[in-house]
Structure formats: C-alpha cells, structure tokens
Amino acid sequence: MGAAPSNVAVGHPVFYAGRFVHRVSDAVLPEGCELLGDWDVLPAQLAAAMERADTLVVLDPLSFPFEALTGTQQDVPLIVVLPSELDVDSLIAVFGKPVFAHLGFFDRVATPDSSVWEMLCRRYGWAEGQRVEIEGSRPEEAAQEIGIVLEAEAEAPKFFGDGSYEATRYWSERGAALAGPMPHRAICSVLLGSCFNKAMHRVQRTALEPQFAAARGARAEDIPFDILEVGTGIGRWAASFDPARTRFCGVDISEGMIAAARANFPERSFEHLGPDLGFPYEDESFDLVFSVTVMHHNPTPAKRTLLSEMWRVAKPGGRLLFLEDFVTGGWSEKSTVYPMSVLEFVELLLEATAGRVVLEHVESLRYPHDDWVRGGIIAVSKLGVPKKW
Amino acid sequence: MSDQLIIAGFHRSGTSATAQLLHQAGLFLGYELLEALPSNPYGHFEDREIVDLHHQIFMDNDMTWLIGEPFLPVVRGPRWQRMRQIIERRNSEHALWGFKDPRACVFLTLWKYLLPDAKILLVYRHFSESTYSLSQRHSSNLFTGEGNAYIHKRFWEEPDLALRMWLAHNNALLAFARAYPEDTLAVSLDMIRDGFPVVWAIERRWGLGLRDVPVGETYDPRITARRTRRQPVSDRRLIPKVDAAWRALEELGKETEKMLVQKEAAVVGE
Amino acid sequence: MSENDFYTPTDLDMLRMENELLAFEVRFLRARLGWPGRGSGSSPSLNRLAQLEEAESDLVLLVRRMSSSPLGPFLRLRGGFRTLEERYLSPEAQEASSRDRLAYLELAEQDLVLLLQRMGRGPLGRVFRLKREFRTLEERYL
Numbered sequence: 001m002g003a004a005p006s007n008v009a010v011g012h013p014v015f016y017a018g019r020f021v022h023r024v025s026d027a028v029l030p031e032g033c034e035l036l037g038d039w040d041v042l043p044a045q046l047a048a049a050m051e052r053a054d055t056l057v058v059l060d061p062l063s064f065p066f067e068a069l070t071g072t073q074q075d076v077p078l079i080v081v082l083p084s085e086l087d088v089d090s091l092i093a094v095f096g097k098p099v100f101a102h103l104g105f106f107d108r109v110a111t112p113d114s115s116v117w118e119m120l121c122r123r124y125g126w127a128e129g130q131r132v133e134i135e136g137s138r139p140e141e142a143a144q145e146i147g148i149v150l151e152a153e154a155e156a157p158k159f160f161g162d163g164s165y166e167a168t169r170y171w172s173e174r175g176a177a178l179a180g181p182m183p184h185r186a187i188c189s190v191l192l193g194s195c196f197n198k199a200m201h202r203v204q205r206t207a208l209e210p211q212f213a214a215a216r217g218a219r220a221e222d223i224p225f226d227i228l229e230v231g232t233g234i235g236r237w238a239a240s241f242d243p244a245r246t247r248f249c250g251v252d253i254s255e256g257m258i259a260a261a262r263a264n265f266p267e268r269s270f271e272h273l274g275p276d277l278g279f280p281y282e283d284e285s286f287d288l289v290f291s292v293t294v295m296h297h298n299p300t301p302a303k304r305t306l307l308s309e310m311w312r313v314a315k316p317g318g319r320l321l322f323l324e325d326f327v328t329g330g331w332s333e334k335s336t337v338y339p340m341s342v343l344e345f346v347e348l349l350l351e352a353t354a355g356r357v358v359l360e361h362v363e364s365l366r367y368p369h370d371d372w373v374r375g376g377i378i379a380v381s382k383l384g385v386p387k388k389w
Numbered sequence: 390m391s392d393q394l395i396i397a398g399f400h401r402s403g404t405s406a407t408a409q410l411l412h413q414a415g416l417f418l419g420y421e422l423l424e425a426l427p428s429n430p431y432g433h434f435e436d437r438e439i440v441d442l443h444h445q446i447f448m449d450n451d452m453t454w455l456i457g458e459p460f461l462p463v464v465r466g467p468r469w470q471r472m473r474q475i476i477e478r479r480n481s482e483h484a485l486w487g488f489k490d491p492r493a494c495v496f497l498t499l500w501k502y503l504l505p506d507a508k509i510l511l512v513y514r515h516f517s518e519s520t521y522s523l524s525q526r527h528s529s530n531l532f533t534g535e536g537n538a539y540i541h542k543r544f545w546e547e548p549d550l551a552l553r554m555w556l557a558h559n560n561a562l563l564a565f566a567r568a569y570p571e572d573t574l575a576v577s578l579d580m581i582r583d584g585f586p587v588v589w590a591i592e593r594r595w596g597l598g599l600r601d602v603p604v605g606e607t608y609d610p611r612i613t614a615r616r617t618r619r620q621p622v623s624d625r626r627l628i629p630k631v632d633a634a635w636r637a638l639e640e641l642g643k644e645t646e647k648m649l650v651q652k653e654a655a656v657v658g659e
Numbered sequence: 660m661s662e663n664d665f666y667t668p669t670d671l672d673m674l675r676m677e678n679e680l681l682a683f684e685v686r687f688l689r690a691r692l693g694w695p696g697r698g699s700g701s702s703p704s705l706n707r708l709a710q711l712e713e714a715e716s717d718l719v720l721l722v723r724r725m726s727s728s729p730l731g732p733f734l735r736l737r738g739g740f741r742t743l744e745e746r747y748l749s750p751e752a753q754e755a756s757s758r759d760r761l762a763y764l765e766l767a768e769q770d771l772v773l774l775l776q777r778m779g780r781g782p783l784g785r786v787f788r789l790k791r792e793f794r795t796l797e798e799r800y801l
Binding site (some may be wrong): 328339341342346359361363373376 | 672675676677679680681683684687688690779
C-alpha cells in the first residue's frame, strides 16, 4: 500500500435532493459533498456539477432529468434512491426504460425494501453488490446513510504495487480487504477516479458484447451456451449473459473476490484457482473462454499456464477472447501491470496453443481519459475435432 | 484411406533435396511441380496449387512469405474450401501423397486440422547457414537487378529479417512437434549430409510404403557445403530465443538418431 | 487538452507498442474486408507491389528468352515485340522504371498478360504449352 499518486482524479459526491433539498440540507453530509435542488439542474448548472462529481446520488429520481445526462456525464456512477411510495410495478413503469435499463455494473440502487430489490435485481440482471442497503425511507435519512457509505469507501485502503508485486498475493490481499465490504473498489483502478472506471467499463462493454454474440453465432436459442471467464473478480461480466440461455462459470485466484462474485450472482458458478492455476474443468467444456484485463497483471509463466488451460477447456470450434492492455509504459514501483505488446501476446498464444487457432477478431480500444490507444481485443477460434460427442 | 506426408522446413534448410529423395522413393508431391523462376527462386518440387494457396492466405493477411514474426492468420471460407478440394483430389487418386513447401511451416495446423492423420517430416538447418544463404542471395540479386526488388530490399534494409524468419518458422515447427510428437519426425541437413537413412527412418516410424532410396543417390553434398559461421545480429534480444529454438530442434533430431542406433543394434543382433 | 493540441510521448516503447497494435488491427481489417492484394486508390498495398514486381521479372525473363532464341530475329520483325525489348531489356528501361515505378510495373503486368494471350493463341500455343514454365505463367496471370 502507499500514498495516493498525484494523478488520481479529484471529484466529490454530488447529492441531488430535488424537491426535498430543504429537508436534506439539515442532514449531515460528508465534508466536500455538493447538494443540488430541483432548480439547480438546468442544463448549464447540471453540466458544471457533473464535471465536479465522482458519484451522483439521486435522492429524488421522480424530479431528476436523467435524459439530460449526455456524453461523459453518463460516466459518473449513479446511486438511485428508490421512492418508497411506489410499488415494483410502478417503479418499472416510471423508471424502467429511462433509468433501470441503463444502469450498469458501476451504478447502484438504494432501497430499504429487500423484496423490491430482489424483483428488480432479477428483472434487470443487477449484481447484489449494486444494492446500497439503507434503513430509512425518507430522503434525509437515505442521504445520511449513503454519505456514511461513501465516506468509508473514500477511506478504504488503496492497493498499489510496492515494488514487490506478485500477482496471486496482491489480488488475494486486495480481494480479502475490499471484495466483501466494497466490491467495486476491489476491482477499480486505484490510479483513476470512479468516473474513469465506469467509462472504461462502458468502452469495454461496447466492444465485448458484439464479440459475445459472435461467439454464440447462429446457435439455436434452446442449446445452452457454456462460458468461462478467467480472472472473473467479483463477476463484473456475468451480468452480460442471460442465465436463461447461458451457463456462466468464473474462476479467480482471490478467494475474497470469488466470495463476492458468488454473493453478486448466486445462480452462476464461481471457483477459486489454486496456486498451480489449473482449471477445475474437463477438456473441451466451454464454447467461449475469455479474460478481461487479467493477462497483463500476470508474469509470463502464469500467462503460459492460463493460456494453455483456456485452450484446453475450450471446445473445438469454440472461441477464446482476450481484452488486455497492449500498450504500457515501463515497469515502476507502483505497477501491477507487466508490459506486453500485442505481438508478444500473440507469440505466447501461439506457443500455448501450438498454433491450433485462427484469428477471428482484432480491435483496438481507446479509453476516454487516455491520449493513446491502450487496450485491444483479440478473438481466436480453436481448431480441432471434438474428443467426445 | 490415403496417407499424407508433408515436408516442412525453413527456406534453404534442405527441403528441396529431401523432397527429391522422397519423390524418388515414391511420394507423390503434386500434379504441377514448380521449377525455379525468378519470382520463386527456391521453388524446386513445390506443388503449384499448394504454393498458390499459401500465397493467397498470406495476401489475405496482408503479408508476404517473409514471415519474421509470429503469424496468426485469418483464414477465410474460400481458402478452407480450396484446401478441401486439393485434399479430396489427391486422396481419391493417391494412396500416399504429400507436398513440400517452406511456407507450410506456418500453416501446418491448418493442414493437420483437415488431415488428422498427416505426418510431418521436419527438416531443419543451423540458423547461420540458412540466414547466410538467404541474405546473400537476395542482396546480390538486388544488386544485379534480378527477381523481385521489393523482396530483396527487405533483406538489405532489415538487418535481422532472415534470422527472425528462421525463428518464426522454426518456432512454428517446434510448436507443432510438441502438439503432435507421434506424427513428427525431425532430421537436420547435417544428418542428411552424414548419410542418415531418411526413407528408412520414415518407414520404420510410420510404414508408409516408400521405396528405400539411399541418400547418396539423390543428394549432392557439394551443393550445400557445411559452412558454420558467426551470426550477425542487430537486436540482441533475439539471441536467447534463437538459441532455445536451436537446442529444441537438436533434441528432436537426437530422437530421430536414436532410431538409427536401434537399427544398428538390431542388425548386430542378427 | 483540446483535440488540436499536440503531445510528445515520453516513452518510445509505448509509441512502438501502440504502432504495433494499430498495424495489427489494420492488417486484420484488411483480411476481414478482403482488401489486401487488390489495392484500391493511389496507394497500393505492399502485397500488390510484390505481385507487380513478380510480374515484371517474369516478363523480363520471358522476353529475354524469346529474344535470344532462334526465333528472335523473326520476332523482331514484329513491332510489338520490338517495343517489349525496348521497354524491358534495353539500358533505357532501367531509367524508365525508376521514374514512376508503380505505373511502370502496372504496364509490365498488362504487357505480360497480352504477351501470354498472344502466345497461347493458334497452333504455336499448343507448342508453348508443352513447356511447364509457360503453363505456370498462364495459370498465374490469365
């Protein structure tokens, strides 16, 4: 662990209290928070406030102009407090299309009502970790409770490399410390603010979802599609797959992360990897095996093992999909990333698969806060004839 | 059911001489065997249809045969179809067939996918000899204006091109051999020069029905004299990789040589 | 920073890696779209250039062989063949080829196609086709 570097994005929580601004102003909000009323969200004012926000807490969603959030404003993580006076059907009727359908993995919902949460969570595929559990139903109570949560998150330990980065130890410690109490912080980049993490997720999701669909191909809907995510963390990408049509499994070296993943998505299967990194699955078990920003955190021997295992458990004709950073600066004390160019990765991939793959997709990715193209997607198909039918 | 034997080795590694030997031993190598043209100076005993297909896949991927980096290709539908056509015709007309093409080093897994029982004769040569031969030939052709200037220039302008090509091709061969050890037999040009009975070894290993042809009948050692020399290198990061590949190739060659020792032991026993 | 600003990367390795990634992507896109080797616009791909260079060297070989064969003097009575000799075998050919290389190579490819078509016609065509090299050239360019 170490002190925060100077390039961490500075922002603060913005609370939108709308019609209840006079009630909330009496509540104790964390120092440095900004409070907006329903007259404070004219376009220019809202834009200025969103520039300063690292989280937007919407205490009065009935009066908030969600449709006015455009461009990079949509990258500010939301916490939406559900109006207690509306039942589930009304909530869906009012907020379903304009709000709930757009909430992503880094957005959260606050409600004291567990049955409402469960019904919405199932309908929209949210993770358990996206719920902020509050007890008070009044805006001022919700504001106070959410303020405490955000303060705790701001003070959470920041895990940097300390010059002796070792992947298994680092991610296990980080998962153990953060995955339970604040799972999103367990997987966020510590060098960037929460807006950047949501923006990165948005860019990655836009690029990955067509690849997930392409991997499925023209398969009939009633044939289950078996997916394995390597380095699943708290299960961020499990939400991209409909449990009615897919069988999703995730593996990770961090027990803490796996526990959080299981809590987030109880219907999916998550397994902890041992130090030998062997996958607890038989050969040729999955139609799609993928990893997102995992390989670049691992040294070359671990990469080789992971790639071999991914190839082993993929079905012939199945797909292996990688989203990684292929442009990195030199190693520094705080790094948790091993510099790896795309051709270096291709060389490892060909070595691990003995060349028994063909190229299906390549795409470079540029994140909003970067001046350069950093990430890339590579998808390959496995050549071979099934050993079993 | 047909058998297939593919002769794969980097350019200037002795694949042409080996192909000639196996051709004499009864291996069908193609309907239209290329001769050396200025645009394909090493083209002896190469099957035109297969060379053209390999070129098309290179072109599909915006590459030439100067593969100096790990090659992960897009293979489009028509190319798979063409491979199947080539295979079907040969399977229907020949009990044993094969082909020789150095370009095949980076396409072996594609062929193996369509020909699960295919066997590979892996021919290798020390990098200093192969790269010397390549670089010198292309540099002098550039000077005299023969052949393809674009190709020649690349050897002149990129100091380690030949070495990187040797590495990329031989790493692909090594990966294949690791994945399919029972279907790969490795021989070096040195072994062939020293009279290693290649055809006998192939028959001992796989029993394909080839006629035993002594190496000396078809192979002229004067053509490729042994010429070990120091290898110039610009990017020194290549050195450990090249060394590792060479050692791995020699290990494979030793496995093949053990067969000869066993043969001699059997003869003595008789 | 506004989009019109410049920046100088301080890490050359990052620049190399970014170039490598983008080049890899472009190569994939060309393969996926079926572009390479067919070169469109004013900037042919490297493969198209390689194709054209091959055609030029095959044409030079063919014309040289025909010129030095016993049929050479007879062929030189024909204006078209004399043009080919001047264009590709004479000392002036080297100069012409360096001036506008792409145009010269494209012309060479066209001339090769025409020559092969001419040679392949009529009773002599059957004679030429007995030679393997001629059949190879026909199948490659016609």
